[in-house]
Amino acid sequence: xxxxxxxxxxxxxxxxxxxxxxxxxxxxxxxxxxxxxxxxxxxxxxxxxxxxxxxxxxxxxxxxxxxxxxxxxxxxxxxxxxxxxxxxxxxxxxxxxxxxxxxxxxxxxxxxxxxxxxxxxxxxxxxxxxxxxxxxxxxxxxxxxxxxxxxxxxxxxxxxxxxxxxxxxxxxxxxxxxxxxxxxxxxxxxxxxxxxxxxxxxxxxxxxxxxxxxxxxxxxxxxxxxxxxxxxxxxxxxxxxxxxxxxxxxxxxxxxxxxxxx
Amino acid sequence: xxxxxxxxxxxxxxxxxxxxxxxxxxxxxxxxxxxxxxxxxxxxxxxxxxxxxxxxxxxxxxxxxxxxxxxxxxxxxxxxxxxxxxxxxxxxxxxxxxxxxxxxxxxxxxxxxxxxxxxxxxxxxxxxxxxxxxxxxxxxxxxxxxxxxxxxxxxxxxxxxxxxxxxxxxxxxxxxxxxxxxxxxxxxxxxxxxxxxxxxxxxxxxxxxxxxxxxxxxxxxxxxxxxxxxxxxxxxxxxxxxxxxxxxxxxxxxxxxxxxxxxxxxxxxxxxxxxxxxxxxxxxxxxxxxxxx
Numbered sequence: 001x002x003x004x005x006x007x008x009x010x011x012x013x014x015x016x017x018x019x020x021x022x023x024x025x026x027x028x029x030x031x032x033x034x035x036x037x038x039x040x041x042x043x044x045x046x047x048x049x050x051x052x053x054x055x056x057x058x059x060x061x062x063x064x065x066x067x068x069x070x071x072x073x074x075x076x077x078x079x080x081x082x083x084x085x086x087x088x089x090x091x092x093x094x095x096x097x098x099x100x101x102x103x104x105x106x107x108x109x110x111x112x113x114x115x116x117x118x119x120x121x122x123x124x125x126x127x128x129x130x131x132x133x134x135x136x137x138x139x140x141x142x143x144x145x146x147x148x149x150x151x152x153x154x155x156x157x158x159x160x161x162x163x164x165x166x167x168x169x170x171x172x173x174x175x176x177x178x179x180x181x182x183x184x185x186x187x188x189x190x191x192x193x194x195x196x197x198x199x200x201x202x203x204x205x206x207x208x209x210x211x212x213x214x215x216x217x218x219x220x221x222x223x224x225x226x227x228x229x230x231x232x233x234x235x236x237x238x239x240x241x242x243x244x245x246x247x248x249x250x251x252x253x254x255x256x257x258x259x260x261x262x
Numbered sequence: 263x264x265x266x267x268x269x270x271x272x273x274x275x276x277x278x279x280x281x282x283x284x285x286x287x288x289x290x291x292x293x294x295x296x297x298x299x300x301x302x303x304x305x306x307x308x309x310x311x312x313x314x315x316x317x318x319x320x321x322x323x324x325x326x327x328x329x330x331x332x333x334x335x336x337x338x339x340x341x342x343x344x345x346x347x348x349x350x351x352x353x354x355x356x357x358x359x360x361x362x363x364x365x366x367x368x369x370x371x372x373x374x375x376x377x378x379x380x381x382x383x384x385x386x387x388x389x390x391x392x393x394x395x396x397x398x399x400x401x402x403x404x405x406x407x408x409x410x411x412x413x414x415x416x417x418x419x420x421x422x423x424x425x426x427x428x429x430x431x432x433x434x435x436x437x438x439x440x441x442x443x444x445x446x447x448x449x450x451x452x453x454x455x456x457x458x459x460x461x462x463x464x465x466x467x468x469x470x471x472x473x474x475x476x477x478x479x480x481x482x483x484x485x486x487x488x489x490x491x492x493x494x495x496x497x498x499x500x501x502x503x504x505x506x507x508x509x510x511x512x513x514x515x516x517x518x519x520x521x522x523x524x525x526x527x528x529x530x531x532x533x534x535x536x537x538x539x540x541x542x543x544x545x546x547x548x549x550x551x552x553x554x555x
Binding site for chain 2: 083105106109110111112113115117123125127136137139140141142144145184185187188
């Protein structure tokens with residue numbers, strides 16, 4: 001794939017959206033536009049475990065945010081709340097201006113299409129080719145069949161997998177599998193890109209490739225939220241870092257490192 | 263809408279094909295259970311035919327006085343024929359009764375021939391629509407002048423009515439129980455097939471597929487499993503039709519009943535309906551827990 005030089009630019013919002021996105025002239029949006037806002041969010045489970053305690057988090061459009069913290073600190077819970085797999089026990093979660101607690105059942109799939117999400121384990125369908133895996137996300141959301149091909153080609157170009165489009169996941173390296181998952185997450189032009197430990201199964205070199213790709217996606221105007229344990233990557237990039245501990249936000253710093261530096 | 267149905271059918275077919283093992287397992291379970299169900303239905307149909315025949319065989323026998331006026335007997339026969347409880351009345355003359363008796367007991371011929379006169383009375387044999395009407399008809403007959411006495415088989419009839427009732431209820435009970443077991447097993451097999459694809463469902467949810475797009479392919483898939491299962495079962499039954507008919511014919515030899523005229527068609531319809539219905543129901547129930555809460 002074409003490598004974008006690493007920390008070239010942090011000015012996401014002024015960049016155009018994904019190539020091929022209709023409408024929306026470049027050079028837009030207002031800085032203050034908020035993609036994600038959590039206010040006083042508490043989540044407790046029926047078994048009494050409290051996963052989040054009064055979390056406040058505001059992510060403006062175009063931001064690149066690392067979500068760090070030890071296992072069990074609440075990173076996964078935040079992601080589950082954002083995709084509305086779970087509901088907050090207390091507090092408000094706003095995604096692109098919509099209160100997730102007030103969504104009707106029917107609206108949930110629509111909100112999910114505003115989020116692109118990838119995981120440590122890729123979650124690809126093993127019997128489908130790269131192209132089919134990506135197209136799947138469009139097919140199951142009712143996209144007209146004719147429109148699917150061009151969109152798939154476009155996102156495969158973005159992640160640099162055009163040449164491997166007809167291979168099965170089993171024939172790909174871990175990095176290529178993750179890029180397939182990223183391509184799939186991009187088909188709906190998401191407002192928010194969530195990466196849950198995306199480099200957890202990858203060796204350091206490949207991990208950097210994936211990070212470069214996420215940076216590029218961010219440059220194209222997509223807000224990125226990445227949960228990770230990868231201290232090296234976080235510290236090197238000097239992006240915004242939100243640190244969780246025991247369900248609380250203990251640090252929210254821009255241009256920060258993985259660990260507290262003062 | 264058409265695009266959606268086409269999509270669902272295509273996905274259902276893909277689902278069946280990519281998960282051949284589970285599909286075959288589910289279909290095989292379906293075939294076994296449907297075969298069990300249809301076997302039971304065939305058996306119960308036979309039992310029911312037998313019971314109907316036995317019921318028809320309940321006869322009221324009225325012995326006539328030797329002195330009875332033939333005209334009175336004729337009138338009585340006509341009157342009986344017009345009673346709603348009666349299906350058939352036949353007159354058995356003294357000579358006929360003797361012939362019948364000798365036919366049944368050839369050894370007694372000498373004794374009978376040594377008698378000066380025919381000791382057997384003429385009789386009216388009355389077939390009833392419902393054995394429960396026995397007492398009414400018997401009471402009516404006792405008050406008729408040509409009638410000498412009415413053969414008292416009240417106890418026998420009562421017992422038979424009870425036994426038939428128990429057999430009917432028991433048969434329906436067994437059918438219901440087996441039906442529920444079949445439902446349970448098939449629903450669980452389909453649930454296994456669905457659970458084995460939890461990953462796929464999770465991906466669908468994550469990329470923002472609506473409930474309908476997740477649910478309907480699985481429901482079509484369940485319907486297809488049901489359809490295949492039913493067709494295979496019907497084919498097996500059709501192939502086994504020869505041997506089954508032979509057995510049934512042996513069994514029903516004594517009965518003047520058309521036992522298997524519509525049984526085949528009824529069983530096929532039941533198998534088809536049950537197969538597709540349970541397939542759909544099983545998928546619906548299994549997929550429900552994966553949809554948006």
